[in-house]
Amino acid sequence: MKNRVAINDNLKKYLIPAFERKAKSIIAIDVQKFTSYTDTLVIIEGNSQRQVTSIAQHVIKSLKGLKLKTLGVEGVKEGEWALLDYGEVIIHVFESEKNSFYDIEGLWADAPRIDLSEFKKEFEPKEN
Numbered sequence: 001m002k003n004r005v006a007i008n009d010n011l012k013k014y015l016i017p018a019f020e021r022k023a024k025s026i027i028a029i030d031v032q033k034f035t036s037y038t039d040t041l042v043i044i045e046g047n048s049q050r051q052v053t054s055i056a057q058h059v060i061k062s063l064k065g066l067k068l069k070t071l072g073v074e075g076v077k078e079g080e081w082a083l084l085d086y087g088e089v090i091i092h093v094f095e096s097e098k099n100s101f102y103d104i105e106g107l108w109a110d111a112p113r114i115d116l117s118e119f120k121k122e123f124e125p126k127e128n
Helices: 009-020 049-065 096-102 117-121
Strands: 004-006 025-030 040-046 072-074 081-085 089-095 113-115
Touching (some): 009 040, 009 117, 049 089, 089 096
Parallel strands (some): 040 089
Antiparallel strands (some): 025 040, 025 113, 072 081
16 A cells, blocks of 8 residues: 555645545545645545536535635536646546546555545444
């Protein structure tokens, strides 16, 4: 398994909206040692174009409520690949087929993954 780094509290605010929309998968990659344009890439996979749009819109709305505005947004309405640029964090929201095709995670294979396992537990359904 790739080397992993701990999640920082600042990143959590970018991830919460995606977890709230029950994305198929969420991966965070620490790229700050590899590039100067961002610190973290978040790759979110949705099950359908509708879910991609829903996740992207929810992230934008939620972060706007925290006074965080995007530097750029692309592809939200189309629902295949949405790109949300927040400067220090760039969020890619893919439909499954497009995620496999573009393989952004593979492009950054040498960068450490951020361990989301403990954070994910907060969003797992609770047993009665």
